[in-house]
Amino acid sequence: MKKILVINDLASIGHTSLNVNIPILSACGYDVIPLVTTTLSRHTAYKNALRVDINDSFERIINNFIENNDTFNCILIGYLANANQIDLIIPLLKNNPHAYVVLDPVCADNGKFYQGMNQDYALQLRKLFPYINLLLPNVTESLALTNHPLSTKYSLDSIVLSINELNQLAKTDIVISGLVVKKQIQCAIYEQGTISTCHTSYINAYVPGTGDAFASLIVAKLLSGHSLNESVAYAMQLIYDTIINLINTQYDLMQGIPMPQLLKQLVNDFK
DSSP states (O other): OOEEEEEEEEEEESBOTHHHHHHHHHHTTOEEEEEEEEEEEEOTTSTTOOEEEOHHHHHHHHHHHHHTTOOOSEEEEOOOSSHHHHHHHHHHHHTOTTSEEEEOOOSEETTEEOTTOOHHHHHHHGGGGGGOSEEOOBHHHHHHHTTOOOOSOOOHHHHHHHHHHHHHHHOSEEEEEEEEETTEEEEEEEETTEEEEEEEEOOOOOOTTHHHHHHHHHHHHHHTTOOHHHHHHHHHHHHHHHHHTTTTSSOOGGGBSOHHHHHHHHHHHTO
8 A cells, every 4th residue: 555645734624634635545545644734723714713833743753754764655745834844844855765746835826825925935845846746836826936926817828937937946747726717727737848738617616625635636646557637637527526516505615625525436436
């Protein structure tokens, strides 16, 4: 059984982050090892979320992993609580030179930084670039990582420019998500020197945790032998199908991705 280390935050209320990563990857047949970056009373799309810093235990756990020479087939990096944690995980990445490393550079969306994040933090994330195999920014994060002003205005030409700039920095495969084009939601995919796109219909709804589900599903498909294009297409379609079935129901979308429906499909797909 392949082991996946997932580095992300943990919220008590809401289906986001590790509450999404762990069940999805487990349902796909992987051994999931969570490394919590910070704990929250509820995900941050809710008001009055309480955040509890655990930076000391985060560092101690990483050191313990290194001391015991724990190795992983894949490392998925999501939300990091601060720039110091970027430096802390680099020795762990160096100790796992054969791991497939995926960076979801959680820092911004919809033309603005998340609370507590800024341009300096985005540039600090570039320290991880030498160790990664796949980069998964949304449109806003792609601008932040390339040190451009954040904006909600873009074109396919500007996205291609972002991909080329990111590839010069990271020398890795890239998926830029969240492109809304003519009633479609698109992803731009850079794989082995080729740029392509993948799309589903656009749903005008905000559902926290979709980025965590997207990253987890891509990892699950990649590790089972599928191409990046196939993995992105699968992730986009399954998330679309899950959300569209919730529209006009009593489900509160602020809770995030509903796990039972999605997991039932995954168990069938990954038999």
